[in-house]
Amino acid sequence: MSERDVDWQLVTRVQRGDKHAYELLVSKYQRRITRLLSRIIRDPSDIEDVAQEAFIKAYRALPSFRGESAFYTWLYRIAINTAKNHFAAQGRRAPTRSSGDLEDAENLEEAVGLRDVATPDAVLLSKQIGEAVNRAIERLPEDLRTAIVLRELEGMSYDEIAAAMNCPVGTVRSRIFRAREAVAAELRPLLGTREDQRW
Numbered sequence: 001m002s003e004r005d006v007d008w009q010l011v012t013r014v015q016r017g018d019k020h021a022y023e024l025l026v027s028k029y030q031r032r033i034t035r036l037l038s039r040i041i042r043d044p045s046d047i048e049d050v051a052q053e054a055f056i057k058a059y060r061a062l063p064s065f066r067g068e069s070a071f072y073t074w075l076y077r078i079a080i081n082t083a084k085n086h087f088a089a090q091g092r093r094a095p096t097r098s099s100g101d102l103e104d105a106e107n108l109e110e111a112v113g114l115r116d117v118a119t120p121d122a123v124l125l126s127k128q129i130g131e132a133v134n135r136a137i138e139r140l141p142e143d144l145r146t147a148i149v150l151r152e153l154e155g156m157s158y159d160e161i162a163a164a165m166n167c168p169v170g171t172v173r174s175r176i177f178r179a180r181e182a183v184a185a186e187l188r189p190l191l192g193t194r195e196d197q198r199w
Contacts, residue, residue: 007071014062022062026055029072032154033079039149040083040142050086054079069163073156076164080146136186140179147172148179 007028013021033054037047058078065074137145143165150156150164151172158176162169 004070008067011062011065011067011071014059015065022059025071029075030055032072033075036076036079036149036154037083039137039153040080040146041086046086050083051079053086054082057082070160073160073163076150076154076156076160077166080164084142132186133183136183137179140182144175144179144182147175148183151176 007025010021010025014025030051034047034051037050037054038044041047041050054075058075061078065071137148140148146165147161150161151158156164158169158172161172161176165172
């Protein structure tokens with residue numbers, strides 16, 4: 001049985017009034033939603049509040065969920081929209097995170113296929129590359145940043161990202177291409193690559 005099938009069974013149970021089934025869905029996706037929101041929101045207490053609000057909205061909307069997309073794709077869309085509403089209520093755009101988070105640097109290094117070779121020079125270069133990738137992602141407009149995070153860090157397909165961001169697949173491809181170009185431009189000085197190379 002696929003993950004999507006398991007989720008659909010839990011959703012069906014929730015729709016029949018089984019609150020414990022929703023607790024299982026929250027437990028399953030809470031960490032992923034929090035990680036997604038941490039890429040958009042800087043303040044940890046705001047991340048928790050927005051995540052909680054997203055799960056509440058999802059619970060209220062579950063009676064109308066028909067399974068046309070995967071549950072987590074649907075949930076991601078709700079979380080992203082809740083984050084946007086959070087910033088709109090505060091009268092500002094989504095801020096970017098600090099690039100000093102070592103865990104993020106490691107995750108982003110993995111996302112661009114870097115390998116850690118244990119020499120001091122390689123460790124330093126890996127750290128610099130991670131920081132450069134973080135800087136590039138932080139500077140991206142919200143729509144590009146969300147698309148690249150969903151693709152490279154969450155491992156979602158283009159179709160899933162399109163559903164989560166409520167836009168055509170072609171738009172997702174364009175956003176991811178533009179985000180990758182921005183990352184490549186930030187990495188060129190470190191890697192000594194030509195302008196026609198990504199990395």
